[in-house]
Amino acid sequence: MLFEYIAIATLIVLAVIVALIAIGLGELFGPKKKMEEKSMPYESGMTPYGPGTRRMPVRFYLIAVLFILFDIEVVFFLPWAIVFRQLGLFGLIEMAVFIAILLVGYIYAWKKGALEWE
Amino acid sequence: MIWEWLIKALVLIFTLLIGFGYLTYYERRALAFIQSRLGPNRAGPQGLMQWMADAVKLIFKEELTPDNAYKLVFFLSPVVTMVPSIVIAAVIPWGPPVTLFGQTFNQYVADINVGILYLMSIASIAVYGIVLAGWSSNNKYAMMGGLRSSAQMISYELTLGLSFVVVILMAGSMSLVEIVEAQREVTWFAVIQPVGAILFFIATLAEVNRHPFDMPEAEQEIVAGYHTEYSGMKFALFFMAEYQKMIVISAIMTTLFFGGYLGPGVDRFPWLGPLYMAIKIIILLFFMIWVRASWPRIRYNRLMAFGWKVMLPLALALVFITATGILLADTMGNPWLMAIIPVLSLIAGWIATLMVDRSLRRKSYA
Amino acid sequence: MTVDLILFLILALVAVATAAGMLFSRNAVYSALFLVLNFASIAVFYLLLGAPFIAMAQITVYAGAIMVLFLFVIMLLGAEQLAPIKVLPWQRPLAIGLAAVLVAETAYLLILRAKPAADIIPPAETVNTLGELQRLGMALFNQYLLPFEVTSILLLVAMVGAIVLTKREKGERE
Numbered sequence: 001m002l003f004e005y006i007a008i009a010t011l012i013v014l015a016v017i018v019a020l021i022a023i024g025l026g027e028l029f030g031p032k033k034k035m036e037e038k039s040m041p042y043e044s045g046m047t048p049y050g051p052g053t054r055r056m057p058v059r060f061y062l063i064a065v066l067f068i069l070f071d072i073e074v075v076f077f078l079p080w081a082i083v084f085r086q087l088g089l090f091g092l093i094e095m096a097v098f099i100a101i102l103l104v105g106y107i108y109a110w111k112k113g114a115l116e117w118e
Numbered sequence: 119m120i121w122e123w124l125i126k127a128l129v130l131i132f133t134l135l136i137g138f139g140y141l142t143y144y145e146r147r148a149l150a151f152i153q154s155r156l157g158p159n160r161a162g163p164q165g166l167m168q169w170m171a172d173a174v175k176l177i178f179k180e181e182l183t184p185d186n187a188y189k190l191v192f193f194l195s196p197v198v199t200m201v202p203s204i205v206i207a208a209v210i211p212w213g214p215p216v217t218l219f220g221q222t223f224n225q226y227v228a229d230i231n232v233g234i235l236y237l238m239s240i241a242s243i244a245v246y247g248i249v250l251a252g253w254s255s256n257n258k259y260a261m262m263g264g265l266r267s268s269a270q271m272i273s274y275e276l277t278l279g280l281s282f283v284v285v286i287l288m289a290g291s292m293s294l295v296e297i298v299e300a301q302r303e304v305t306w307f308a309v310i311q312p313v314g315a316i317l318f319f320i321a322t323l324a325e326v327n328r329h330p331f332d333m334p335e336a337e338q339e340i341v342a343g344y345h346t347e348y349s350g351m352k353f354a355l356f357f358m359a360e361y362q363k364m365i366v367i368s369a370i371m372t373t374l375f376f377g378g379y380l381g382p383g384v385d386r387f388p389w390l391g392p393l394y395m396a397i398k399i400i401i402l403l404f405f406m407i408w409v410r411a412s413w414p415r416i417r418y419n420r421l422m423a424f425g426w427k428v429m430l431p432l433a434l435a436l437v438f439i440t441a442t443g444i445l446l447a448d449t450m451g452n453p454w455l456m457a458i459i460p461v462l463s464l465i466a467g468w469i470a471t472l473m474v475d476r477s478l479r480r481k482s483y484a
Numbered sequence: 485m486t487v488d489l490i491l492f493l494i495l496a497l498v499a500v501a502t503a504a505g506m507l508f509s510r511n512a513v514y515s516a517l518f519l520v521l522n523f524a525s526i527a528v529f530y531l532l533l534g535a536p537f538i539a540m541a542q543i544t545v546y547a548g549a550i551m552v553l554f555l556f557v558i559m560l561l562g563a564e565q566l567a568p569i570k571v572l573p574w575q576r577p578l579a580i581g582l583a584a585v586l587v588a589e590t591a592y593l594l595i596l597r598a599k600p601a602a603d604i605i606p607p608a609e610t611v612n613t614l615g616e617l618q619r620l621g622m623a624l625f626n627q628y629l630l631p632f633e634v635t636s637i638l639l640l641v642a643m644v645g646a647i648v649l650t651k652r653e654k655g656e657r658e
Contacts (some may be wrong), residue, residue: 004228004612005531008208011127011227015204018131019197019355026351030180039185041257042346056560058650060269064553065646067272069639071549074279075541078235081286083621084441085448092441094625099434101636105643114647115426117419231612235540242548249555253513272552291614
């Protein structure tokens with residue numbers, strides 16, 4: 001039962017090893033001449049000012065919340081799609097009700113301009 | 119047992135690595151062809167060794183780490199970006215089972231019953247590498263690029279997920295092997311789901327940050343985006359991840375919509391399976407390159423609006439159109455009724471195009 | 485069974501270690517990353533219990549979506565570096581009390597209400613089959629229909645809440 005997953009785990013381990021080897025090669029053969037200018041943050045040649053990470057616009061938060069909600073919806077869709085032929089019309093109505101409720105929120109978001117990126 | 123897994127995993131990894139090398143060459147040559155140039159033709163015959171020259175060059179470059187970077191995360195994020203791009207390919211079947219040394223081998227690493235969900239989960243993990251690369255560089259451009267990129271990826275992941283649902287509805291299974299076999303009985307799903315295939319293609323372009331959705335790497339605005347501070351092999355890993363994702367996602371699209379390894383004579387000669395896969399993947403990749411050569415970059419607010427206001431509702435509508443079509447065909451007992459799926463979905467797609475067109479005309483800044 | 489037990493113990497160790505790492509990290513981003521690892525190890529637990537669908541959904545929804553939101557929020561506030569904050573006086577006793585309740589609850593479920601494992605874990609041969617997924621789907625969309633539909637209301641409330649919190653009225657802008 002878990003054999004298929006062990007095969008995937010093998011692949012993950014090997015992929016990590018390949019990635020580490022690649023970086024290791026670079027570290028091994030690359031020159032190392034440390035300079036102050038080189039280790040400054042790159043800002044197109046200007047002297048960098050202020051911290052590199054700063055507060056971000058709140059719309060990223062909104063997008064992430066909306067994504068979670070619709071992602072959960074998509075995950076619900078998957079088992080539904082598998083048994084859809086057995087459920088028949090009943091299944092279609094079930095899902096239509098589910099989506100209709102979510103669509104209220106979607107239309108609200110649209111009208112409020114939450115989907116705009118100004 | 120363990121040897122079989124190891125060999126399969128190694129074959130997959132090296133196929134993808136060499137595929138990555140030749141994809142960069144293919145892209146540069148194809149772009150050059152479209153733009154009436156020659157492209158790389160010096161290293162080796164016809165420039166076929168170009169990727170090796172590039173690799174050697176990158177190995178001998180200095181690995182820079184900015185002083186105020188978060189060192190550990192800065193080191194790990196290229197790995198976190200590259201690994202999912204390989205691992206996601208584990209469930210793709212490359213051909214029917216083959217007999218070798220009197221033993222039967224399956225041409226996939228794993229066939230799991232939740233294959234599609236596996237694809238979704240690995241795709242969602244891939245976001246981390248990019249957002250962490252942006253954050254750990256402690257650089258304004260990198261941060262902005264990482265956030266942009268991840269916001270874009272998660273927005274288009276929804277469309278991707280819904281087009282998966284459409285395929286599952288058609289095949290009645292989440293295992294990629296069974297999805298391919300389901301297309302043997304019917305026909306390529308792209309014939310029944312033309313709009314689904316197009317939506318999937320557009321969503322994948324956004325998912326792998328390809329043109330015209332390569333906002334995270336918009337040079338004019340944010341230098342190189344999330345990998346601004348990366349150099350040498352760490353940069354190469356990001357590069358590798360992007361191109362491997364292109365290959366893998368074309369393979370997934372082939373599997374879901376274009377019949378996977380199916381083709382004439384594949385049952386008698388199972389080794390033809392990988393060949394058919396390769397041909398289909400190369401054709402799809404050409405479309406990606408063609409798009410890059412032809413279209414300018416889309417502005418970021420348009421990009422997000424397109425994802426949320428056009429792609430998402432259209433994909434949802436497509437799911438319900440497909441469900442209705444299957445229900446009709448099942449209750450009437452006539453499989454030809456499935457034909458309403460392409461008809462209705464093309465109408466829906468046409469209406470969506472018209473609405474986009476209208477909204478672009480109305481806005482004065484269009 | 486012993487292989488399962490060893491795997492379980494290793495994973496349990498990883499899960500506890502990552503949870504502790506999440507609590508004790510100074511940097512909020514590292515905390516979030518430890519939590520991702522924690523979710524991943526829990527997904528492997530589900531896999532061991534013969535529930536690949538739940539395992540993959542765990543990674544997709546928790547590790548893939550919710551933690552991305554967490555990272556965004558941390559970056560949004562610029563709150564990577566936690567300044568040492570004053571602990572409220574009643575916080576520690578309350579936390580210990582609640583933890584005790586949780587332990588008691590888990591113990592009650594584990595010891596008194598426990599079902600034999602054979603009732604819960606599907607036999608190994610069927611885990612990777614389509615039938616198992618179909619059983620899940622049929623149960624979800626027949627037996628648990630009402631909770632499923634109520635979920636959509638929950639999602640709706642969350643959506644409206646997020647928009648109300650972040651979006652200013654049209655007039656307010658500029």
